[in-house]
Amino acid sequence: MRKSLPVLAVLGIAAALAAWYWHSQQGVGLPAGLVSSNGRTEAERIDIAAKFSxxxxxxxxxxxxxxxxxxxxxxxxxAEVEARLREAEAVVRQTEESLNEANALLAQRESERVFAERELQRAEQLAERGHTAVETVDLRRADHATAVAAVASAKAGIGRARASIEAAKATVQRIAADREExxxxxxxxxxxxxxxxxxxxxxAAGGRVISLLDLTDVYMTVYLPTDAAGRLRYGAEARIVFDAAPQFVVPASVTFVASEAQFTPRYVETASEREKLMFRVKVTIPPEILERHREIVKTGVPGVAYIRIDPETAWPEAFAVRLPDGS
The missing domain is CATH 2.40.50.100 (RNA polymerase II/Efflux pump adaptor protein, barrel-sandwich hybrid domain)
Structure with a gap:
């Protein structure tokens, strides 16, 4: 057991040296129009929260x-919102009954108007022949005017009943939408x-319940020096090679370039890079590729992004696209 400890120590040192060498060689031998930087995959996070408490x-x-x-x-x-929904539906039924009553009242008032109009016509004819008093004609005119006003009032009542139905139905829709939430x-x-x-x-209202990763929006954030970022264009082609699967080359494109330089964060592996002012760049994998391989897509996977800053530069054969499905 004691003899195995030095062996394990030697193996650990060798692995560390190999990792240091691999990282130190990134970008060595690349054509002038390509740059590289290491990073880790990230995905757009969606927090699903409760609208109501x-x-x-x-x-x-x-x-x-x-x-x-x-x-x-x-x-x-x-349970509470469903009770409010049943109450609102009952109000709708009540307002619909009110509309039926308003329609019946209008029919009654219209009948009274027709009767008053005929009575007025008869009174006017009798007055022309001298068989009735002028006061009787005036009374019939007043009755007719009252009947016409009653019809107008009944029609307004129908309008109010219909508006009440619309308001009650809107309340039902709002509560139903609340229940759906x-x-x-x-x-x-x-x-x-x-x-x-x-x-x-x-x-609580707004409290997060589920955190979801959108695996059709996966990207790697890398940091490039000023001279490289200044020549970079949106949509520039890129390739990503993951540490865990160096046999695959994943296509990507530049979708974001920071407008201001910054010191690179602590998790960037190379100390010399952390000492420089760099521009943050987002390199995004096409959603159709992510959709085909979403069962194996993960976040936090380290790798190296190779970015073509000169569109005239051809990709070396080593960076030809190679995906797990053979495409």
Missing amino acids: GRLDAVLVREGEMVEAGQIVAVLDA HFLKAPRAGRVQYRLAETGEIV
């Missing part, structure tokens, strides 16, 4: 599980990174 009835997904867009991932207790859904396909709350817990 309440108790979690169920969390339906596990960490690491793939979910599809629109899939229900968690359910909030909706109690079913938390994935806004897009991805892999569950974290379950941030568990069944039975009470979450």
